[in-house]
Amino acid sequence: MPDPSAVENTSAVVAVFGDLREEGRELDSxxxxxxxxxxxxxxxxxxxxxxxxxxxxxxxxxxxxxxxxDAAAFAGLVExxxxxxxxxxxxxxxKGAALAPAELLARWRDGRAALDGALAAASPDAKFPWxxxxxxxxxxxxxxxxxxxxxxxxxxxxxxxxxxxxxRLRHVARIGVRxxxxxxxxxxxPAPTGEFRVExxxxxxxxxxxxxxxxxxxxxxxxxxxxxxxxxxxxxQRAHRADLALTASGPDADGWLDIAQAFAGPAGPGRTPxxxx
Numbered sequence: 001m002p003d004p005s006a007v008e009n010t011s012a013v014v015a016v017f018g019d020l021r022e023e024g025r026e027l028d029s030x031x032x033x034x035x036x037x038x039x040x041x042x043x044x045x046x047x048x049x050x051x052x053x054x055x056x057x058x059x060x061x062x063x064x065x066x067x068x069x070d071a072a073a074f075a076g077l078v079e080x081x082x083x084x085x086x087x088x089x090x091x092x093x094x095k096g097a098a099l100a101p102a103e104l105l106a107r108w109r110d111g112r113a114a115l116d117g118a119l120a121a122a123s124p125d126a127k128f129p130w131x132x133x134x135x136x137x138x139x140x141x142x143x144x145x146x147x148x149x150x151x152x153x154x155x156x157x158x159x160x161x162x163x164x165x166x167x168r169l170r171h172v173a174r175i176g177v178r179x180x181x182x183x184x185x186x187x188x189x190p191a192p193t194g195e196f197r198v199e200x201x202x203x204x205x206x207x208x209x210x211x212x213x214x215x216x217x218x219x220x221x222x223x224x225x226x227x228x229x230x231x232x233x234x235x236x237q238r239a240h241r242a243d244l245a246l247t248a249s250g251p252d253a254d255g256w257l258d259i260a261q262a263f264a265g266p267a268g269p270g271r272t273p274x275x276x277x
Contacts (some may be wrong), residue, residue, distance in 0.1 A: 055096025
């Protein structure tokens with residue numbers, strides 16, 4: 001399948017590295033000063049504590065770093081994943097979560113810094129291996145931002161914090177739109193023919209409406225509209241559709257909202273209505 005996180009616009013390529021740094025800093029501000037016992041708090045992901053969430057991000061950042069800098073070492077990670085496709089993600093999070101919180105935090109911070117340097121140093125046109133399609137550095141940064149935001153939402157929900165949405169959500173929304181057909185493929189379903197129109201209201205200043213982010217042909221009969229934040233929560237499966245202000249016009253668009261996912265891998269169970277917010 002095509003890379004759903006592909007970044008093609010030159011200005012977007014320049015922005016995404018900085019946006020990834022900011023997303024990591026925002027999440028760091030939520031966990032950086034937590035007392036050690038709080039790292040054991042459960043999050044909406046079954047069986048995962050705050051420590052598991054940060055450990056998973058550190059594990060995946062390390063994988064991305066190896067993909068950029070050591071293809072042979074990354075191939076070894078892929079072999080490990082193929083041996084245990086249903087458990088390797090949880091196993092990586094479990095291993096990291098067993099560390100002392102201060103050590104895990106330090107490793108995550110160091111890993112973010114190393115990945116930031118490797119992304120900046122990578123050739124902009126080179127493609128690097130990944131668990132899905134090979135990606136350019138900007139696409140990898142976009143995918144890392146999406147995952148950092150999504151797991152950051154789990155952390156925020158566990159801490160009872162309501163984050164202020166930012167324009168960085170445009171990266172998450174774009175991946176969610178581009179991954180439409182993947183959501184069908186991973187479930188063994190045929191994807192609809194033709195593009196959908198997606199119109200999302202971006203986060204705006206307090207009391208002011210945000211701009212409109214649009215995808216797909218303006219005259220497409222299948223349409224999805226609503227807040228960008230709600231769409232991002234849906235495609236990362238951080239909230240149930242019933243709790244979100246998204247509207248679908250057309251049966252295919254309506255069906256898509258029931259299965260949409262922006263992340264690679266098996267379809268997740270999602271959230272039950274009212275569970276996360």
